[in-house]
Structures are given as C-alpha cells and as structure tokens.
Amino acid sequence: MGSGHNRAVPSSVADPEDEDRRLPDTPYLAVDRAVLERNLAASAARARARGVAWRPHAKTHKSLAIGRLQLQHGAVGLTLATVGEAEIFAAGGFDDLFLAYPIWAAGRRADRLRALADAVALRVGVDSVAGADQLAEALRGAPVEVVVEVDSGHHRTGVDPRAAGELASHAVRRGLAVAGVFTFPGHAYAPGAREGAAADEARALDVAARALVAVGVDPRVRSGGTSPVDYLPLDDQPSLEFPITETRPGVSTFGDAQQVELGSTDVADCALTVVATVVHARHGEAVLDAGSKVLSTDRAAWATGHGRLPAHPQARVVALSEHHATVVFGEGSVPAVGSRVRVAPNHVCTSINLVDRLVVVEGDEVVDTWPVDARGANS
Amino acid sequence: MGSGHNRAVPSSVADPEDEDRRLPDTPYLAVDRAVLERNLAASAARARARGVAWRPHAKTHKSLAIGRLQLQHGAVGLTLATVGEAEIFAAGGFDDLFLAYPIWAAGRRADRLRALADAVALRVGVDSVAGADQLAEALRGAPVEVVVEVDSGHHRTGVDPRAAGELASHAVRRGLAVAGVFTFPGHAYAPGAREGAAADEARALDVAARALVAVGVDPRVRSGGTSPVDYLPLDDQPSLEFPITETRPGVSTFGDAQQVELGSTDVADCALTVVATVVHARHGEAVLDAGSKVLSTDRAAWATGHGRLPAHPQARVVALSEHHATVVFGEGSVPAVGSRVRVAPNHVCTSINLVDRLVVVEGDEVVDTWPVDARGANS
Numbered sequence: 001m002g003s004g005h006n007r008a009v010p011s012s013v014a015d016p017e018d019e020d021r022r023l024p025d026t027p028y029l030a031v032d033r034a035v036l037e038r039n040l041a042a043s044a045a046r047a048r049a050r051g052v053a054w055r056p057h058a059k060t061h062k063s064l065a066i067g068r069l070q071l072q073h074g075a076v077g078l079t080l081a082t083v084g085e086a087e088i089f090a091a092g093g094f095d096d097l098f099l100a101y102p103i104w105a106a107g108r109r110a111d112r113l114r115a116l117a118d119a120v121a122l123r124v125g126v127d128s129v130a131g132a133d134q135l136a137e138a139l140r141g142a143p144v145e146v147v148v149e150v151d152s153g154h155h156r157t158g159v160d161p162r163a164a165g166e167l168a169s170h171a172v173r174r175g176l177a178v179a180g181v182f183t184f185p186g187h188a189y190a191p192g193a194r195e196g197a198a199a200d201e202a203r204a205l206d207v208a209a210r211a212l213v214a215v216g217v218d219p220r221v222r223s224g225g226t227s228p229v230d231y232l233p234l235d236d237q238p239s240l241e242f243p244i245t246e247t248r249p250g251v252s253t254f255g256d257a258q259q260v261e262l263g264s265t266d267v268a269d270c271a272l273t274v275v276a277t278v279v280h281a282r283h284g285e286a287v288l289d290a291g292s293k294v295l296s297t298d299r300a301a302w303a304t305g306h307g308r309l310p311a312h313p314q315a316r317v318v319a320l321s322e323h324h325a326t327v328v329f330g331e332g333s334v335p336a337v338g339s340r341v342r343v344a345p346n347h348v349c350t351s352i353n354l355v356d357r358l359v360v361v362e363g364d365e366v367v368d369t370w371p372v373d374a375r376g377a378n379s
Numbered sequence: 380m381g382s383g384h385n386r387a388v389p390s391s392v393a394d395p396e397d398e399d400r401r402l403p404d405t406p407y408l409a410v411d412r413a414v415l416e417r418n419l420a421a422s423a424a425r426a427r428a429r430g431v432a433w434r435p436h437a438k439t440h441k442s443l444a445i446g447r448l449q450l451q452h453g454a455v456g457l458t459l460a461t462v463g464e465a466e467i468f469a470a471g472g473f474d475d476l477f478l479a480y481p482i483w484a485a486g487r488r489a490d491r492l493r494a495l496a497d498a499v500a501l502r503v504g505v506d507s508v509a510g511a512d513q514l515a516e517a518l519r520g521a522p523v524e525v526v527v528e529v530d531s532g533h534h535r536t537g538v539d540p541r542a543a544g545e546l547a548s549h550a551v552r553r554g555l556a557v558a559g560v561f562t563f564p565g566h567a568y569a570p571g572a573r574e575g576a577a578a579d580e581a582r583a584l585d586v587a588a589r590a591l592v593a594v595g596v597d598p599r600v601r602s603g604g605t606s607p608v609d610y611l612p613l614d615d616q617p618s619l620e621f622p623i624t625e626t627r628p629g630v631s632t633f634g635d636a637q638q639v640e641l642g643s644t645d646v647a648d649c650a651l652t653v654v655a656t657v658v659h660a661r662h663g664e665a666v667l668d669a670g671s672k673v674l675s676t677d678r679a680a681w682a683t684g685h686g687r688l689p690a691h692p693q694a695r696v697v698a699l700s701e702h703h704a705t706v707v708f709g710e711g712s713v714p715a716v717g718s719r720v721r722v723a724p725n726h727v728c729t730s731i732n733l734v735d736r737l738v739v740v741e742g743d744e745v746v747d748t749w750p751v752d753a754r755g756a757n758s
Contacts, residue, residue, distance in 0.1 A: 021486040025462070025758040059701060081702045083404070101702060102658050104668065104717055107400040127659060130716040156703055157659045157666050186700065279481050280506060280536040287536050289483065293732050294757050297676045321565065322438060322728055323460045323480060323757070324535055337509040338483055349701055353672050353733070356755055376735055378673050378702070379404040 023366065024359055026277040026340060027290035029351065031358045033367065035271035036254065037069070043252045044073040049234050050247070055079050055098060055223070057250030060349045062374035063358065064092040066253065077121070079248040083112050084377030086122070092373065095120045100182060100223070100248060102127040102149055102157050103135065109379075110138030117142035123221070125149045125182060127157050129170055136174035145179040146171055147221050148212070152204035153197060154186035161204040165211030172217060180221030180245075181208040188228035191262060191302050198229045202238055209242035220245070227251035231264035256348040257308040258300065267310045272358070273342035274307070274351065276325065278335050286334050290343060291323040296350035307343040317343065402745065403738055405656040405719060406669035408730065410737045412746065414650035415633065416448070422631045423452040428613050429626070434458050434477060434602070436629030439728045441753035442737065443471040445632065456500070458627040462491050463756030465501070471752065474499045479561055479602070479627060481506040481528055481536050482514065488758075489517030496521035502600070504528045504561060506536050508549055515553035524558040525550055526600050527591070531583035532576060533565035540583040544590030551596060559600030559624075560587040567607035570641060570681050577608045581617055588621035599624070606630035610643035635727040636687040637679065646689045651737070652721035653686070653730065655704065657714050665713050669722060670702040675729035686722040696722065 047054035056070050057079040067078055067089060077096030080086045086097045097116075103124050105113050113135075116122050123145040126132045135146065148168050151158035159167055161181075168178045183204050188197035201224045209219035225247030237243065251259060255270040276290035295307055297320055305316035306325060312332055319326040325343065335341055345351035352358070353375055360368035426433035435449050436458040446457055446468060456475030459465045465476045476495075482503050484492050492514075495501050502524040505511045514525065527547050530537035538546055540560075547557045562583050567576035580603045588598035604626035616622065630638060634649040655669035674686055676699055684695035685704060691711055698705040704722065714720055724730035731737070732754055739747035 023486070025486060025488045025491075027757050104656050104658050106656075106717060107402065107404060109404045112404075128716050131658070134717060156698070156700060156705060277483050277485075279483050279510070289758075292675075292677060292729055293755075296671075297678070297729065298671060299676070319535070321535060326535060337507050338485060338513060350671055350676065354755060355757070376672075376733060378406050378734070379668075 027274050027294045028359050029294070029355050030273055030275050030342070030361045031254070031370070032271050033360050033362050035269060036066070039253055039255060039269065039271055040069055040073040043230055043249055044075070046230060046234065047247050048074070050237070052244050053246040055246050055248050056253060057100070057248050058089060058374070059085060060250035060253055061352060062372045062377070063370050064089065064373045065370040067092070067094060070253070076246070082377055082379060083109055083116065084379050085374040086116055087112065088374040088377055090116055090120045097121070098123040098223070098248070099125065100184070101125050102131050104131060105135045105138035113138055113144070114140065114142045117144045123147060123179065126167070126171060126176070127159055129167065132167065132171040132174055132176060136171070136176055139176070141175065144177065145221070146176045147180050147182045147223065148178065148208065150181055150183045150204050150208040152183040152185045153200040154184060156184070156186060158183060161208035162211055164208035165215040165217070168212045168217045169215040178212070178217050180219045180223070181205055181212065182221070182223035185224065185226050185229060188226050189258070189262070189300065194228040194232055194262065194264070198232055199238065201229065202240060202244055205244055206240040206242045222246065223248060225249050227259060228262055228264055231259065251348055254348045255344070257344045257346045258303065260308055260344065261303060267308050267313070267344055270310065270344040272348050272352070273310065273344050275340055275342055278337050278339045278341060281334050281337050284329055284334060286327050286329065288325040288327060288341065288343070289323060290325050292320045293322045294351065294354055295320060295325065295343060295345045296347060296354060298347035298350050303346055307345045309341055309343055311342065406653050406673045407738050408673070408734050409652055409654050409721070409740045410749070411650050412739050412741050414648060415445070418632055418634060418648065418650055419448055419452040422609055422628055423454070425609060425613065426626050427453070429616070431623050432625040434625050434627050435632060436479070436627050437468060437753070438464060439629035439632055440731060441751045441756070442749050443468065443752045444749040446471070446473060449632070455625070461756055461758060462488055462495065463758050464753040465495055466491065467753040467756055469495060469499045476500070477502040477602070478504060479563070480504050481510050483510060484514045484517035492517055492523070493519065493521045496523045502526060502558065505546070505550060505555070506538050508546065511546065511550040511553055511555060515555055518555070520554065523556065524600070525555045526559050526561045526602065527557065527587065529560055529562045529583050529587040531562040531564045532579040533563060535563070535565060537562060540587035541590055543587035544594040544596070547591045547596045548594040557591070557596050559598045559602070560584055560591065561600070561602035564603065564605050564608060567605050568637070568641070568679065573607040573611055573641065573643070577611055578617065580608065581619060581623055584623055585619040585621045601625070602627060604628050606638060607641055607643055610638065630727055633727045636723045636725045637682065639687055639723065640682055646687050646692070646723055649689065649723040651727050651731070652689065652723050654719055654721055657716050657718045657720060660713050660716050663708055663713060665706050665708065667704040667706060667720065667722070668702060669704050671699045672701045673730065673733055674699060674704065674722060674724045675726060675733060677726035677729050682725055686724045688720055688722055690721065
C-alpha cells in the first residue's frame with residue numbers, strides 16, 4: 001500500500017469482508033498517530049522538567065519518520081545501538097548520533113565508523129582498555145566524541161563507576177576525545193525497581209564524573225535513561241555534584257505491555273499494537289494469527305503473558321508459536337473466528353524489528369505507512 | 380557482499396584485523412553448507428525409511444536456495460505457514476505448497492489465495508466450520524486441496540480427531556476438495572516427550588482418517604511431523620489402519636540449541652550459528668554483540684540458556700538484551716574482547732527471520748550468501 005489516505009468505515013455499519021479488504025491482511029503493526037504524538041510530547045516534557053537533554057533511543061522504532069517527529073518534539077539528537085543503524089539515520093539526514101554501545105571497531109567496522117564520523121556529529125561508547133585501543137587505531141584521529149560506559153547495577157556492560165577515570169585517562173592518552181560517561185540502568189525492568197534504579201543511575205554517573213575530574217577529564221556528558229525511569233513521576237532529585245545531563249528512553253515513545261505491567265503507563269496509552277485475526281475459538285480461549293514472528297517472544301519472568309489486549313483487560317496471551325497466540329479470555333466473551341483484535345506486545349523494540357513497515361492509523365482510519373528503515377541493521 | 384568466493388585465512392596465521400576485514404561485520408548468521416547438506420540427506424533418508432513423503436517446513440529457512448536443495452534431496456513439495464510465504468515461493472518457481480495453518484480467507488487474502496491456486500498445486504488447512512465457510516466463499520471453486528487440522532495433544536489449533544469427519548463433511552458440502560487430515564504434535568518440545576508425542580500424532584491421524592472414512596471422505600493425506608519426532612530413531616511403528624503418509628519437519632534442516640538440549644542432535648551438527656564478537660569480558664563471563672535481535676528470545680522453560688556455543692560446551696548464555704548476550708563460561712577460559720565466537724540459537728526459525736541474508740561457509744571460507752527471501756512474510 002502507498003502512503004495515501006484509505007478510509008475505513010466503522011465496523012458497526014460495514015460489511016466485514018469489505019472492511020477487511022480495505023485494511024492490510026493481518027497480522028500487522030498499527031501505530032496510533034495521536035497517541036504517539038502524545039507520548040513524544042510527554043517524554044520530551046519530562047526531560048525538560050528535569051533539566052536534561054532528550055536523546056531518545058531510535059533502536060526502538062528504527063524509523064526515519066519517527067526520528068523526525070522526535071526532533072520536532074525537541075530531541076537534541078538520537079541514540080542508536082549499531083553502526084548499521086547509524087549509517088541509515090545519517091543517510092536520512094540526522095546529524096547528531098550517539099552509539100550507546102561499547103563498539104568493537106575492527107575490520108570493516110573501522111572504515112564504516114570513520115565514514116560516519118565524516119558525515120555526522122558522532123559519539124560512541126567505550127568500556128575497556130582493549131576497546132579504547134581498537135577505537136583509537138580505527139578512528140585515526142577522526143573527530144568522534146567518546147564516553148565511558150559505567151555499570152549502575154544492571155551488570156551487563158560498563159566499568160565500575162570508580163574505575164571510569166582510569167579508563168578515561170587511558171583513552172585520552174590514546175588520543176580519544178573523552179566527553180563524559182553514560183550508563184543504562186536496565187535493572188529498572190522489574191516490579192518495584194524503577195525508583196531504586198533511577199537513584200543508582202544518578203549516583204553511578206556522579207561517581208564516574210568525579211572519577212573523570214580526578215584525572216583531569218571534563219565529564220560534560222552524563223547520559224542515562226531507560227523507559228521505566230523516564231516514566232517516573234518527577235520527584236526531588238538527589239543533590240549531586242554532577243547530575244544527569246541527558247536521557248535516552250526508547251520504549252516510552254510507544255509504551256508496551258511490559259511498561260503497563262511495571263506500572264509505567266496504561267494500555268490505552270500504548271501507541272503501537274499488533275492487529276491480528278482470531279483463527280480458532282473454543283470455550284474461554286482463542287488463537288490469533290499473531291505469533292512470535294510479529295509479537296516477538298520477549299517475556300520477563302514477572303510478565304503475565306506475551307502481550308496485553310487493550311479491549312480485553314482480563315485476557316492473557318498464555319502461549320506463542322511462530323504464527324499462533326493462544327489467548328485465555330477468562331470470564332470475558334471470546335471473539336468469534338474471523339474477528340480482528342489488537343495486542344500490545346510485551347516489548348515494542350523487538351516487535352517492530354520484525355516488520356518492514358508500520359501502518360499509521362487515526363482512529364479507524366489508515367492514514368499512512370512508515371518504513372522501518374533500520375530493521376535488521378544489527379552490525 | 381555478493382555471492383562470490385571470499386577466502387579467509389585461518390585465524391592462527393592471519394592478522395586478526397585483516398581477517399575481520401575479509402569477513403562480514405558481526406553479528407551474522409553463518410550456514411555451514413556441508414553440515415546443511417548432511418542434515419537434509421539425513422532427514423530425507425528418515426522419511427524414506429518410514430515410507431512417508433518428506434515435505435519440509437520452509438518457514439524455518441524462508442530461503443528459495445534452501446528450498447531448492449530440499450527438492451534436490453527428495454522433498455515432494457514444501458510446507459509454509461502464511462500466504463505471503465507461499466507467494467514468494469510460488470514466484471520462485473515452487474509448484475507444490477501446503478499452508479499448514481487454519482487460514483482465515485477474508486478480505487485481500489481471499490484474492491491472494493485464488494491467485495496462488497492458479498499458480499501452484501495448493502493445499503490449505505481448515506479447523507472450523509466458520510473457516511471452511513469463509514474458505515469456500517473465498518475460493519469460488521478454485522482448485523485447492525483442503526485438509527482438516529486435528530489436535531494430537533499440543534492443544535493449539537485443530538479439532539478433536541473424532542470430530543474431523545463432521546468438519547470434513549461440512550467442508551465437502553460447501554464444495555471444498557477435502558484430501559485428508561494433518562496435525563502438529565508440538566508437545567514433543569519437552570524433555571522426554573518425543574516418543575509419546577510421536578505415538579499421539581500417529582493415533583490422532585488414524586482416528587481422524589477413520590472419522591473421514593465414516594462420512595465418505597477419502598483420507599488420502601495424513602500429514603504429521605515436527606523436528607523432535609523427525610529426529611527419533613526409527614522404531615517399530617504402531618500397527619494402524621491409516622498410518623502417517625507425510626512428514627513436515629522444519630528445524631531439523633539446521634538443528635538448533637533446543638534440539639541439542641532435547642537430545643535430538645549434537646551441537647556439532649547444527650548447520651547454522653550466529654557469529655558474534657566479544658565486546659566485554661570479566662572474570663568468568665563475557666558479553667557478545669549478538670542479542671535478541673539476531674538470536675531471538677525463544678526460550679523454553681527447560682532450556683539452560685539462550686543458545687549454545689559449539690566451541691565452549693560448558694558455556695551458557697544467561698541473559699539477552701537486544702544487542703548483548705551475557706555468557707557465563709564457568710571453568711573454561713573467557714575469550715578476549717574482540718574475539719569472534721559462534722552461538723547456536725535456541726530456535727533457528729525465529730533467528731533466521733531476523734536477518735536478510737545467510738552467509739554460507741565451508742570451513743573457514745565464505746562461499747556464498749543466500750537471501751532470506753520470505754523474511755517477515757507474516758500475513
């Protein structure tokens with residue numbers, strides 16, 4: 001389908017088959033433009049209220065169209081995870097990109113990083129002496145801002161914040177332009193953990209920034225942010241010498257079932273849902289044509305299922321195959337075979353990465369399609 | 380990269396950076412052609428030994444090149460899950476396709492099914508009266524073979540085998556050409572469950588076939604098959620009136636970590652691995668640049684992790700983010716930052732669906748790339 005307007009009449013008056021013919025065949029990902037705009041405005045407003053720059057993570061949407069909306073809402077630039085994503089956004093006209101990842105700059109990737117550095121204002125992460133050495137050799141003096149990743153409690157990548165000065169100092173000796181520190185407080189992804197992770201993040205960045213100052217490096221950039229923390233109500237911030245300067249939420253652009261179950265947002269505020277058809281119904285249960293190849297199988301231990309149905313708050317997606325979702329409706333009535341239902345995926349980032357385009361809707365009307373430009377750009 | 384030969388010298392003598400420059404940047408999916416050919420020959424031979432037709436499920440590889448290899452190894456045709464996949468394989472010259480799914484043939488999908496039926500020998504599944512009615516309206520007499528899906532114990536889709544006759548009879552009255560029955564014994568995906576699921580599958584197809592005979596329908600097609608059952612040693616088959624006529628394994632084309640942990644195959648016989656780079660190392664653990672966006676997050680409750688490392692049998696992938704895999708190496712030595720390692724994903728079908736191309740290798744040599752032609756064809 002093109003990007004023109006394609007009016008769908010409400011299902012209450014339409015012949016169901018005609019309606020289906022006007023809409024894409026299921027399953028597909030629908031983005032409610034009004035909800036999306038509301039979410040972007042809210043995330044940007046929270047960053048402004050906290051006095052930090054808003055640099056949303058574009059790995060979530062991988063879409064030039066949504067990246068442009070984020071700039072319109074006040075983003076200072078975008079965050080990305082891979083060189084491949086950055087190449088696509090650079091080609092799309094974005095000029096300020098942060099690869100929030102300890103890039104291993106070997107082989108072809110070294111050439112690609114230099115080319116990117118020529119094209120845009122580029123910032124990359126580093127979290128090891130070997131990584132800094134490799135990056136210095138790869139860049140050959142190309143102008144790239146380097147930030148030291150520190151571990152604020154998620155225990156994935158990043159150095160101990162107290163060791164950030166040592167690594168920064170080494171990077172500077174290798175000729176790298178160290179601009180500060182960053183962290184990803186991913187341990188916020190657990191019930192009741194958001195407030196603690198937010199405090200951990202602030203403390204870790206402050207400790208790391210002071211470690212940089214101790215070795216004579218200006219910790220101008222102190223970048224944090226994950227969606228569970230982004231959604232937190234604005235509270236008294238801890239009084240720290242080096243507060244956070246920048247936030248990088250991804251998921252809060254849309255919202256998803258994980259955020260609903262973490263208490264971050266409401267399912268009605270999820271801007272993206274998978275539209276699916278009931279292909280099988282039995283007592284209390286139905287099977288949808290949306291499986292792991294469109295919803296993805298991300299499911300935290302604390303999740304109640306594989307997504308949530310906005311129109312059926314009691315329903316739970318209890319099993320996923322590649323092209324089947326088994327939904328238990330409990331006390332609610334089970335939709336008939338052939339009905340269309342919407343499912344908010346558990347994790348919007350991995351769901352979007354499974355499709356080539358997003359179907360943009362306003363209410364019941366399909367108004368546009370947006371390509372997922374950087375889908376699959378893993379390397 | 381193109382499809383030309385691209386010799387990589389062994390890492391023991393090569394400058395690591397030069398080697399990296401000759402190979403694709405990580406992460407990527409590598410298919411060992413010799414192991415793939417061996418697996419295809421073995422799966423085809425098991426079907427021959429059982430006296431059943433081999434119709435492998437192409438949702439696993441979504442690749443025209445691999446589909447052609449399967450035909451060369453004796454496949455009678457291919458199995459697919461979606462109309463979109465079937466359109467791509469039909470355009471690629473495949474002429475005998477089975478959509479093993481209770482297709483809801485409404486809207487545009489009705490037109491697409493008729494077009495497919497014009498182009499190829501098409502078989503589709505049905506598991507409800509409403510689905511049969513919709514299919515009959517959609518096909519308008521187009522020549523499509525219809526098979527009734529029965530539930531053999533997986534409790535996903537499919538009718539009770541004893542009710543297959545009633546549904547077949549209804550479908551025939553609606554003008555559909557009912558050719559038999561099929562089932563997916565997905566409950567074989569659990570430790571110790573393969574033998575029982577194989578017996579359930581055989582019994583369910585026999586019961587369903589007899590139910591068709593009782594209403595005057597010839598149950599010529601009795602299609603079963605899932606990889607855990609495909610891998611089973613050939614045993615005395617139960618003596619049934621209507622034995623299985625066809626098998627549809629998908630995963631056994633490659634093998635994956637799930638099959639290794641189910642005892643189906645050895646990790647050395649996994650033809651597909653994700654090639655990743657160590658981006659972070661610490662005591663006993665490393666973090667790879669291959670996360671859920673290339674390994675997928677499929678993980679059964681009984682799995683020991685998110686994939687297995689052929690060269691590190693004791694290692695376990697204990698956590699996945701989108702671009703990070705955290706690997707615990709236990710007693711083994713941890714590869715240095717910058718090393719390349721290979722990971723057999725838990726579920727090869729969902730991993731392949733995340734990439735646009737497969738890198739074909741013979742030993743250390745990249746010999747070809749194959750597009751994942753039907754990637755993302757969900758509808």
